[in-house]
Amino acid sequence: MDFKKYELIKEIGSGTFGRVWMAKDFDSNEFVAIKRRPKWQNIVSREVEAMEAVKGERGIVQIKGCFYSLTPGGIIMQNIVMPLMTKSLGVFIRENRALRKQNSSHRISPELVKNLSFQIVNGLAALHSSGYTHRDFKPDNILLMDTDDSERKFPTINICDLGSSKKLLNNSIHMPYVVSRFYRAPELLLGSCDYNEKIDIWALGCILAELLALDPIFVGRCPDKYRDNKVNYNKQGVDEPFQILKIIEVLGSPNSNDIELIKKTVPKSIIKVLDECLLKSEVSSISWLEIFEGFFTDGERLLVEIISNCIQWNPTKRPSAIEIL
Template sequence: MFPYSNHAVVPPSFLRNRFDNGITPEHDDPFPNSPESDSPESSTTGSVCLDPDCHEPHSSESDYPTTDTTEPEYIDPGLREPHSHGVFFVTESSEARKMPPTNGYTSKVRVLDRYKVVGFISSGTYGRVYKAVGHNGMAGEFAIKKFKPDKEGETIQYTGISQSACREMALCSELSHPNMIHLVEIILEDKCIFMVFEYAEHDLLQIIQHHSQPTRHPILASAVRSILFQLLNGLLYLHTNWVLHRDLKPANIMVTSKGEVRIGDLGLARLFYKPLHSLFSGDKVVVTIWYRAPELLLGSKHYTPAVDLWAVGCIFAELLSLRPIFKGEEAKMDSKKTVPFQKNQMQKIVEILGMPTRDKWPGLIHQAEYGQLQTLSSYVREGNNGKSGLESWYWNTLRSTGYQDSPPSVTPGQQGLDLLSKLLEYDPEKRLTAEQALQHPYFTANGEKVSANCFEGMSTQYPSRRVSQDDNDIRTSSLPGTKRNGFPDDSLAGRPTKRMKD
């Protein structure tokens, strides 16, 4: 029988106490962005592109802005182990390992017991990525992301894990989808975090670059369609699960050797289910500048999943033209850490899309930087022949990249333009959602099925990811870290970087 019929009323004093502890149910954090928030790398800024008008196709990846700030002088202490060639992680001194396990932390799993590192892939503010294979017959190849440990003086210290690493670890552990990069495991060892992912042979940046050299030749229209479909499919999964990616760009979108698209790098991703304070208050700047949506550029405090769809639009355009469509130059944060208006980036957008208007975007006047828009008007480039700016950009691009006009299977065509214009829609409320975009006739127009293998029917074979096996090479990268193997670092190339993060 139900117990509390003779239990009458539960000690009400107890319940009342709950209300007296000063912690009300939905207490908003009054210091959402305390000056000392947790990131060791907050608000660093990089250098500015000196050549605003460079219209070159990407000659190297170093051309790309990142959400990371580059750090000078980061010497990875885990790069070399004296006695074993080709091993990049150093495990802690045996002395530390002998510590009694009672109070301190010792990892039960050791990364080098499980994986053999075969090379270095890339580095960023977060740390470095290595290519590895499994020991003991574990099949497959892996990419191990090693978060940079913090150092105080010469020794590595535990200083608290950055919020973005926490988010990435938690989200990657939770999420699972064929169009998301697959997390194998996370190993916390010797003050370092190792996230082990499946290895993906390619990424969109690499593919775009392959098509830019030696001469520009278009990515197969069917491949573009497949890539975009898979990308949107992964994004739909993220958004359905209330996750904003906030850093979509070609370099973060992996492609496996089987032509499967995998969204990667959840370092800036976060849940947006009923946030207690505006997303802006948490992370002042999100999304790499060239892919940043207009509402972000205009200072919107409450942004939505639509920011990811804008980035998809930019990526779509870039797959077609093999160049970033809005290649602006980033204005740097001033010493007061106020976020500047990104005038140059906004101008690049306006040059192609025209000025946003209140008619088309009713929320426009509520944007914090609305006033700044007036300073741009003189830059507007008129579309010719009554075509909109985007329309003429689109057809010119298809022509100059080398897409044929017919048959319909070899060109992204009119439907491609329609989809692009609905992704690059100023008003975030009107911009297509991932779900709507997937329904777009662009994907069904020719009656062809979109392939789950973006390389299907392709004769070209993309080169494998460059992986360095040279110890020396890696040591020298202690100069400003090599962004990717073989290319000079961002900071050397003098390019915009950005992220200030949580």
């Protein structure tokens, strides 16, 4: 099928799983978003399958249609048609971060934080109830739609980019190198191939924390002095140890029970590191109330409690999205 029904206007986003364009639908005379990527073999993509599975669910971007087109070079492109949203939560947070630089007391209003948090958790609960784990949950994969409805006070939230989403079956092996690093659960950072939807819950805690603080809570990067080593520079995984260190700075060292649980799912090469490094270190945790001091009101103490429950070493201790609701 060609683009007779749509006119591509401008590119509005890009990522690992394609480029997103603003387009005009000539039939409805409305603007839509079209996500384009090369079609792989003769199968329906996992993203389309996931979007079909969550049709009608609130809090998740809805698929309006899918068609295929041919580029001048002969490449078959998959085109997913979706509603056009205003901006991502990531952009919204960065806008507010810039405002805080101008005014140190600036923050997102408690009412808006509460409403957005509820919508995000509700959307994630719907995704998990459908059997899918997102596996790349982060602010840039959550979309906001401003409203013209005078009776609706807050923007609408939709979780998007299901390109990494997957049904995680028991006793199956999954790739550990998923989720953007700042939102990646410790079991993934340590190389676990046996994980579940609780990796999304860790990411959820990081996202809610960022709504309060306006900065990612765990920013682990390899120092530049080590990057000068040409052997390691730009290699995949060079930042992961420093991400773990950032987590330890906040959560403290995992206890022996948590380490034993982690050891059951990580590669054998990592087990010795866990024993030698984590078991022998005794770093104390920092209070979440101390971390968010000045960033929250008394009415948001429950949100801070939810964040602390989500961001735990032990995935079995993290609540489900439905339990949070």
